[in-house]
Amino acid sequence: xxxxxxxxxxxxxxxxxxxxxxxxxxxxxxxxxxxxxxxxxxxxxxxxxxxxxxxxxxxxxxxxxxxxxxxxxxxxxxxxxxxxxxxxxxxxxxxxxxxxxxxxxxxx
Amino acid sequence: xxxxxxxxxxxxxxxxxxxxxxxxxxxxxxxxxxxxxxxxxxxxxxxxxxxxxxxxxxxxxxxxxxxxxxxxxxxxxxxxxxxxxxxxxxxxxxxxxxxxxxxxxxxxxxxxxxxxxxxxxx
Numbered sequence: 459x460x461x462x463x464x465x466x467x468x469x470x471x472x473x474x475x476x477x478x479x480x481x482x483x484x485x486x487x488x489x490x491x492x493x494x495x496x497x498x499x500x501x502x503x504x505x506x507x508x509x510x511x512x513x514x515x516x517x518x519x520x521x522x523x524x525x526x527x528x529x530x531x532x533x534x535x536x537x538x539x540x541x542x543x544x545x546x547x548x549x550x551x552x553x554x555x556x557x558x559x560x561x562x563x564x565x566x
Numbered sequence: 567x568x569x570x571x572x573x574x575x576x577x578x579x580x581x582x583x584x585x586x587x588x589x590x591x592x593x594x595x596x597x598x599x600x601x602x603x604x605x606x607x608x609x610x611x612x613x614x615x616x617x618x619x620x621x622x623x624x625x626x627x628x629x630x631x632x633x634x635x636x637x638x639x640x641x642x643x644x645x646x647x648x649x650x651x652x653x654x655x656x657x658x659x660x661x662x663x664x665x666x667x668x669x670x671x672x673x674x675x676x677x678x679x680x681x682x683x684x685x686x687x688x
Binding site for chain 1: 616625627666674679680
């Protein structure tokens, strides 16, 4: 299975801080890596695809980077609406699609 | 405005069946692969199935292959998920999601419905 491992599982941060979330693929996924944000009780929202391309309407405080098997999502200055769960997804091996287990951002 | 609206969830006994529907609006439905993604209570996201724009190609996760069938009616702008031989572990919120780019099948989902809850329990 093409596993995606996210770290940390939970991150406690204060508004205004800069945070970096990590995602590691068990196999090479090229640039076919996406990030989603899910606020509790809501559907996921596409944030980033192609490693670093922001989806429509996503603020530029969200930045994706990485290559091959190691990827990061950086939020430059956390806003209150950013506290959520973030999932990475590889779509390089369609239809063998896999998501990471998620990183929860909590307010410190 | 692009919208997806799922329906058909509910409580079903193990071994039972359920059909989910997802009504789409605001885009050229037949040009896009449509996907189903599920989320068990308190858990992460799991891709379930995808169907090409014309409906000729379908794809399934191993966990549902042989039990679930995806289909679409482009005249009604609706995608379906027929779920048979349901198991307790199929309990989840099921999301319908639109592919990001027309004619591509990647399960890269840019628009999601609000989800419909399926509970499999005796």
